């Protein structure tokens with residue numbers, strides 16, 4: 001599946017395409033006891049209801065969930081907030097890095113589905129998310145997934 005870089009995403013709940021930024025939602029768990037965690041990109045309510053006619057893709061209703069429009073987090077201001085999470089040690093660096101890559105590094109969202117396989121195949125040595133590597137991985141692995 002070809003994705004428009006930085007505009008289309010795969011929903012972490014249903015695994016289906018999020019067609020445009022406005023249809024997406026970023027959510028995470030903030031229970032005040034643990035570092036924030038569980039970052040997910042999912043369909044916004046309107047978009048998932050359109051698709052399923054009833055079920056949305058959000059975490060189950062809870063006061064521990066924080067969330068925001070995906071089209072905000074894809075902006076420079078959204079990036080600034082995610083970086084401030086980093087700086088204040090909110091959330092694990094690994095999880096924050098992953099969500100920032102997905103939102104701000106072109107082609108990462110499409111390539112990430114294949115990175116583990118590409119690495120274990122020896123197709124790429126170090127995953128540093130360079131544009132050249134991400135594009136190579138997509139080119140090599142995209143076809144046999146469809």
Ligand SMILES: [Zn+2]
Pocket residue numbers: 011012013014015016042043048057
């Ligand atoms: Zn979904």
